[in-house]
Amino acid sequence: MFEITDRQIVAGELAEVVRSDADGAVVTFTGVVRGVSKGKKVLYLEYEAYKSMAEKKMAEIGKEIRERWGIERVAMRHRVGHLEVGETAVAIAVASPHRKEAFEACQYAIDRIKAVVPIWKKEVWEDGEVWIGREGG
Amino acid sequence: MTSREDLCYSFSYDVKHWERCRMRVRLKLFAIYREKIGQSELEMSVTEGSTAGEVLDRLVSDYPSLAGLAAATMFAVDEDFATAQTVLRDGQELALLPPVSGG
Numbered sequence: 001m002f003e004i005t006d007r008q009i010v011a012g013e014l015a016e017v018v019r020s021d022a023d024g025a026v027v028t029f030t031g032v033v034r035g036v037s038k039g040k041k042v043l044y045l046e047y048e049a050y051k052s053m054a055e056k057k058m059a060e061i062g063k064e065i066r067e068r069w070g071i072e073r074v075a076m077r078h079r080v081g082h083l084e085v086g087e088t089a090v091a092i093a094v095a096s097p098h099r100k101e102a103f104e105a106c107q108y109a110i111d112r113i114k115a116v117v118p119i120w121k122k123e124v125w126e127d128g129e130v131w132i133g134r135e136g137g
Numbered sequence: 138m139t140s141r142e143d144l145c146y147s148f149s150y151d152v153k154h155w156e157r158c159r160m161r162v163r164l165k166l167f168a169i170y171r172e173k174i175g176q177s178e179l180e181m182s183v184t185e186g187s188t189a190g191e192v193l194d195r196l197v198s199d200y201p202s203l204a205g206l207a208a209a210t211m212f213a214v215d216e217d218f219a220t221a222q223t224v225l226r227d228g229q230e231l232a233l234l235p236p237v238s239g240g
Contacts, residue, residue, distance in 0.1 A: 031240055048168055049239070050232055053216040078239060090240055110240055118213065118232070119239025120168035131169045132238035133209065 001075040002058035004051045004119075009077050014093035018073040025099035027106040031090040033083050040125045047080045047089060050118035054078065061112045065094070068108070069101045076109065078119055089121075145185050158185040160227035162192055165213075168235050173202050189214065189231055190221030196233075209236055 001017055011030045019026050033045050062074045073095040083089055092109045096102035113119075121132045145158035164179040171177045183192055189212040197203045212219040213232040225231060 047239070048171075050165060050167055050213070050216075050234070053213055053232065054239070056216055114237075114240035116218075116237070117239045118167070118234050118237055120235060121238040122168070131235065133236040 001077070002055050002062060003077045004049045004054050005077055005079055006081045007079070009079050009088040009091045011088065011091040011093065014075040014077060014091050015095075017075045018093045018095040020073060020095060022097055023073065023095040024097050025102040026093060026095045027099070027102040028094075029090075029092040029106050029110050030088050031110065033085050033087050033089055035085040037123055037125075040127075042085055043124045043126060044085065045083045045089070046122040046124065047078070047083060048120045048122070049078065049080045051080075054117050054119055057117045058113065061109055061116075064112070065105045065109060069096070069105045071096050071101055071105050074105070074109065076113065078113070078117070080119070159183065160185045160187075160225070162187070162225055163228070163230045164192070164196070165230060165232040167232070169206060170203065170233050170235065173206075174200055183225075185227070187225055188221060189219055189223045189225060192225065192231055193221070193233060206235065210234065211236075 011028045015026045015028050035042055058076045065071050065074050071094060075093045078090045092106055094102045094106045123130055123132060146155040147158050149156045159182050162181050162183055164181055166174055166177050193207055197207055211234040213234055214223055215230050
């Protein structure tokens with residue numbers, strides 16, 4: 001499951017989707033909105049996506065994970081729209097017979113999402129706002 | 138309409154000379170591009186065989202406030218990453234992608 005959604009994300013739902021009786025490990029990652037960025041208080045974030053291509057790229061990352069670790073059951077969900085501090089922006093769940101591969105694949109998944117998926121984040125503070133670019137955030 | 142080598146020309150009765158054929162490209166605009174232009178999609182008529190970079194140059198000439206963004210912009214054609222040198226075809230979708238910041 002590789003989805004862009006504008007609804008609230010519950011990481012546990014993804015864990016349930018990926019788990020199968022073959023799996024001894026389900027690893028989830030939850031990316032949440034931080035309240036402070038570069039020393040400034042964040043009021044909220046806006047996320048925007050090129051939805052069709054973003055879902056396509058997330059599915060490709062799933063394929064990379066299958067090829068590299070033999071893991072078939074991966075789910076990713078990224079939210080768009082207005083997000084308050086503390087809300088979940090992205091969740092990933094990876095299921096595998098053993099935990100080593102699941103941990104590695106889950107870290108790989110978030111690193112790849114941040115590198116290649118066409119999604120953009122705007123930070124809004126009290127005194128301004130900026131679309132985050134290559135400097136990260 | 139006639140073609141010479143691999144280029145297409147059509148005769149323009151307005152200006153009474155041969156012009157390069159044109160094609161339509163659908164532009165998808167996101168984030169800072171969408172905010173500066175005020176639209177998330179734009180259809181442009183460009184010279185047939187234009188590259189993604191040439192279309193971006195044309196957009197910047199129409200919207201000079203975009204000038205500082207061009208260097209860091211990536212391209213996607215029909216949902217696949219492309220480059221400034223990618224040659225476009227009629228009806229394709231060109232997305233202008235600022236540096237991504239998802240996750």
